[in-house]
Amino acid sequence: MSVDAPPTAIRRGVLPLARLRSKPPLRWRSLPVAGPSTPARLLRLGAVLVLGCLLTAVLSLFSGLSRQAATEQGHGRATELTEDAAELYRALADADAMATSGYVAGGVEPTAVRARYDDDLARAADRLVHAAGELAPTDPGRPLVTTVAQQLPRYSAMIEAARFYNRQGLPLGQSYLGSGSALIRDSVLPAIEQLRRQQTAALAQDYQRGGAIPFAVLLVGAAALAGLLDAGRRERRRTNRILNPGLLTATALVLLALLWWVGATVFTDVRLSQATRHGAASTALDDARAAVLQARSNESLVLVARGGGRTSDAGYTARLDRVLGPGGLLDTASAAAGPAGALAIDEVRAAALGWRDAHGQLRALDDGGRYPDAVASAIGTDPAGSRAAFERLDTALGRALDEQRAALDRSAGAARSALTGLAAGPTVLALLAAAAAAAGIAIRVREYG
């Protein structure tokens, strides 16, 4: 590193250029960037700096696009499908509860019960069509939706057969009802639950992708920045000039692009973490609702079988324990939702405890030989009965779920807005930086011309 390097370098640079006419086969040597001369070195340096900026631009473009896609897809498709699956589950579980309770009541089912069953099936069909439209042909959820679509007409046919026989006063109706119920419980509802879990997992994955640290962009950007800084420092020393405006501009632009990325990532990640938490709370509440609906179905089945057969109240207890127990679904939902959602979830807990008490009284009636009173508690309108308590719980669950879903929407929306321009902005900055670096080096090279 001698002080008088520039003149030597210039001389050395001229010589190979002079030689090039006599030795054309060496093509690399023939290029102006080749050789030890200062302009050649400068050109090489410029090429490296421009390459660094361009790489930063390209990576920034692709990472930004992939992130935007992740949050948009995540928000659009998976959340809608998750909600479709949850509502489909609820509609069909409710339809089956209506069919069963209409039967437990005896006689021709009340008009209101029949209307609610029809409404449930219409809502289910609506959700099913929507979900089918959202699913790509290769989506693993597709066979599940197909299963539901295939079984649904079979189910409603069995329920109609049950109604027909009931009207005739023939007990074959209850066999049709039992077969239809079993079809819903054993093959349709599990398929829907699997669909919901799939979509929840996909959503979590998308959010994780959307909020991940952009290592590639940051590393290449930092390398480009370090190169620019190093080159700028050396140029200043070599030429004793204050600053090279081109390199300085390029450095600032790359720095700005990097800061944009860091800022957007931190903000997005915070928002997506919130979204993930609300998503986890929604999932726990959806699971709780499924468990509660299963418990309700178990209550009816035990009544239908009058405590015999394959039914037992243990199925109810196990499901309510899963919802209410320590570390259960409501605890999970509470922990994930944070203090803001705690109120609604506490209401769910209170309603669940109330229903468990009412159910306990129902069981005591049935076990005490007072079957008609137990049936009245299960399907009657007494506000102290099991049915009223169940509906209070269902309403509370719906409210808490709506709250969590809205919070999820808000967080995901904020995350998405933080990603606005992430693909274009830093890319343009890095491209400008490349141009500035090229201009900065070009001025220097021209000084040797």
Place this chain on the structure above:
Amino acid sequence: MSGVQVRRPLVYLGVGCVLALLSLLVPGSAGGFGTGAVVAADPEPASTGAAPPLTPAPRCTGTRDSLRPTGPLPAPGAFPAGGAMAAIVARGRLVAGVDQGKYLAGYRNPATGDLQGADIDLVRQIASALFGDPAKVQFVVLDIADRAAAIERGQVDVVVDQFTVTCARQRTVEFSTAYMTAAQRILVPVSVNVREVDDLAGQRVCTSRGSTTEDVLRALPLHLDVVTLPGIPDCVVALQQGRVAAVSSDDVILAGLAAQDPQTRVVGRALDQARYGVGMSPRAPDLVRFVNAVLERARADGSLAASQQRWYGSLDPAPRPAPARYRD
């Protein structure tokens, strides 16, 4: 010091690219700064209360007769302390295991929600003799395969559900005297040309799980594909849906089904003879003798025949009450 240096920016860029490439390749780096963990999906609780599997017992043939009543029927409520009847009276209701899908025998009237049928009549008679009130009954609907087990675990006092007296069941169940006889036959759609079980060789035939008819079907040298479902009505659903070719059970049960679906009929020779008794626990011989006394009275005063005439009168041939046989 002041020479133009390409090396360092090149090294920076090279190292940056290599690390960036690594970060893209290593999957673990996809995590965010503080992304919360996804709630693990916990598996569904397994369904509870499954029917216990049939225990293969060594072959036994021949059935033993029941226990003779001790004198005439005592007055309702007046039972020796410490006995089974006193315990039932103290509880305030008789717990009876029945079916609610056997048309005419034990079935739920969909219009009223009440259980009725010939077997239900018998339960009411037993309750009447115990309490002087036929309404003091708690019905428990049992799967066919669960009847003996329900007695064994003390869930029910009596099982009145066209319960065939068999040697194997007598290991865990004490039967009353038979109150009715029946013959195992087959139910087929009227549209098919099946006259005998032999016409069904190799086809799917449905019966209830854990019934005696299942063993009879499997023993036939016809390579029948025997399908078992929890109850005979489930088999009729399967028959109507075309999933099985025929249903086999006792003629009275099949007649009840044919009465519900005019597109089916009962055909074929008797594959097996069955005698129905009231099932009770061997630990309550006093209850067995008491129920036999109730049956004696019902045979004597014609109420048993009247009940059977009321429910099964339209069947051809109508079943008749069976005579009592005792081992003392």
